[in-house]
Amino acid sequence: MDKPLYINRFRYHFSITKLVFWTCIFLGLILLFFLHSPHSSSSSSQRRFLADPDWEIRVIKSGKPRSRAGGLKVLVTGAAGFVGTHVCAALRRRGNGVVGLDNFNAYYDPSLKQARRSLLERADVFIVDGDINNPTLLKKLFDLVQFTHVMHLAAQAGVRYAMKNPASYVHSNVAGFVSLLEVCKSANPQPAIVWASSSSVYGLNTKVPFSEKDRTDQPSSLYAATKKAGEEIAHTYNHIYGLSITGLRFFTVYGPWGRPDMAYFSFTKDILKRKPITIFEGPDHFSVARDFTYIDDIVKGCLGALDTAKKSTGSGGVKKGPAQLRVFNLGNTSPVPVNKLVNILEKLLKVKAKKIVLPMPANGDVLFTHANISLAQRELGYKPTTDLQTGLKKFVRWYLDYYTRSGKKSNV
Numbered sequence: 001m002d003k004p005l006y007i008n009r010f011r012y013h014f015s016i017t018k019l020v021f022w023t024c025i026f027l028g029l030i031l032l033f034f035l036h037s038p039h040s041s042s043s044s045s046q047r048r049f050l051a052d053p054d055w056e057i058r059v060i061k062s063g064k065p066r067s068r069a070g071g072l073k074v075l076v077t078g079a080a081g082f083v084g085t086h087v088c089a090a091l092r093r094r095g096n097g098v099v100g101l102d103n104f105n106a107y108y109d110p111s112l113k114q115a116r117r118s119l120l121e122r123a124d125v126f127i128v129d130g131d132i133n134n135p136t137l138l139k140k141l142f143d144l145v146q147f148t149h150v151m152h153l154a155a156q157a158g159v160r161y162a163m164k165n166p167a168s169y170v171h172s173n174v175a176g177f178v179s180l181l182e183v184c185k186s187a188n189p190q191p192a193i194v195w196a197s198s199s200s201v202y203g204l205n206t207k208v209p210f211s212e213k214d215r216t217d218q219p220s221s222l223y224a225a226t227k228k229a230g231e232e233i234a235h236t237y238n239h240i241y242g243l244s245i246t247g248l249r250f251f252t253v254y255g256p257w258g259r260p261d262m263a264y265f266s267f268t269k270d271i272l273k274r275k276p277i278t279i280f281e282g283p284d285h286f287s288v289a290r291d292f293t294y295i296d297d298i299v300k301g302c303l304g305a306l307d308t309a310k311k312s313t314g315s316g317g318v319k320k321g322p323a324q325l326r327v328f329n330l331g332n333t334s335p336v337p338v339n340k341l342v343n344i345l346e347k348l349l350k351v352k353a354k355k356i357v358l359p360m361p362a363n364g365d366v367l368f369t370h371a372n373i374s375l376a377q378r379e380l381g382y383k384p385t386t387d388l389q390t391g392l393k394k395f396v397r398w399y400l401d402y403y404t405r406s407g408k409k410s411n412v
């Protein structure tokens with residue numbers, strides 16, 4: 001028997017209302033998801049600058065080479081970091097277009113990062129406040145400037161901190177690197193990429209000096225493991241998309257404007273404050289040693305890598321042919337025991353250190369590092385010229401000037 005018409009109508013209206021109701025709930029959930037997704041982590045700053053026409057003008061101006069001869073246009077990630085600041089300044093000095101990117105995180109005193117930013121502003125380099133895990137921002141930067149090169153230095157650094165905050169290493173060194181490579185592979189033209197790997201990939205190897213041909217499959221810290229992962233990820237993007245990629249294995253870089261979490265920096269601070277410093281030693285009182293490398297030498301290596309990088313072969317996400325894939329050690333080739341580092345600092349600071357010597361805990365540290373740099377010498381013209389004594393002298397002069405005379409506090 002047919003149902004009365006009004007009942008059918010009622011059912012029809014009821015189902016339409018239900019449909020509208022559930023569609024609204026669904027759309028609301030999608031909106032919520034996007035508002036809380038990690039990509040929107042820096043979305044407030046992104047909204048701020050995407051709406052600001054002045055921001056675009058500053059990016060374009062900063063990315064413009066001073067002359068046609070200085071044609072490189074480089075995106076430098078981690079630009080407010082130690083190595084990033086020095087590389088940006090050096091590139092700008094020789095006339096290249098340089099745009100910086102940095103998330104100004106609080107791993108160490110952000111005011112030092114802001115001071116580096118001011119330094120670069122005076123050199124005409126603009127640093128965008130944003131994260132490599134934000135593809136919308138990265139794409140926007142590539143829309144504004146056709147970068148020929150990316151110098152990728154943004155990372156979660158530090159060997160021992162990886163035990164305290166492992167997720168930050170995966171977020172920056174693995175997810176962040178992939179996010180950047182995804183945008184680079186789709187860019188047209190694709191840029192050539194030079195990025196910071198680490199001496200720590202040699203892990204527990206005992207054969208010295210460390211050569212690029214040696215195994216790198218026994219990392220001793222999560223930090224090292226994420227840098228090693230980066231090298232494998234680089235291989236994949238080179239293989240599938242034709243991106244030209246060069247990895248640089250830095251060996252304990254030090255110098256003015258350095259990182260407060262590193263031993264030479266925190267020892268200086270504590271020695272001056274007459275506070276005790278802890279020196280780790282290996283089994284049988286083995287003195288732990290590092291191939292400390294001065295920042296100016298590292299910068300020359302970075303520029304050498306950018307200048308010898310061949311073009312990527314793909315475009316718009318499609319590989320057109322095999323592309324360059326390289327990895328180089330950038331060290332000093334003369335390891336120095338940590339004890340000796342402390343002796344040099346004592347003399348330069350004219351203060352005796354209060355030393356506490358402890359057996360090295362299982363904290364991810366390795367006993368020694370020593371770079372074989374013949375490959376970088378041959379291919380990049382890399383030739384370190386600063387010994388530890390000379391480099392530390394320059395660091396101490398900067399430190400005293402920055403923290404003492406300018407009245408800044410070292411909130412390390």
Ligand SMILES: O=C(O)[C@H]1O[C@H](OP(=O)(O)OP(=O)(O)OC[C@H]2O[C@@H](n3ccc(=O)[nH]c3=O)[C@H](O)[C@@H]2O)[C@H](O)[C@@H](O)[C@@H]1O
Pocket residue numbers: 157158159197198199200250251252253261262263264277278279280281288289290338365366369
């Ligand atoms: O070469 C590298 O790849 C790495 O160099 C440094 O790592 P590290 O060599 O451990 O540098 P520092 O943290 O300055 O430590 C230097 C030495 O001082 C020792 N140390 C450190 C801290 C301390 O309180 N006492 C102490 O004896 C460490 O065991 C190590 O042998 C950087 O921190 C890493 O980001 C970088 O990637």
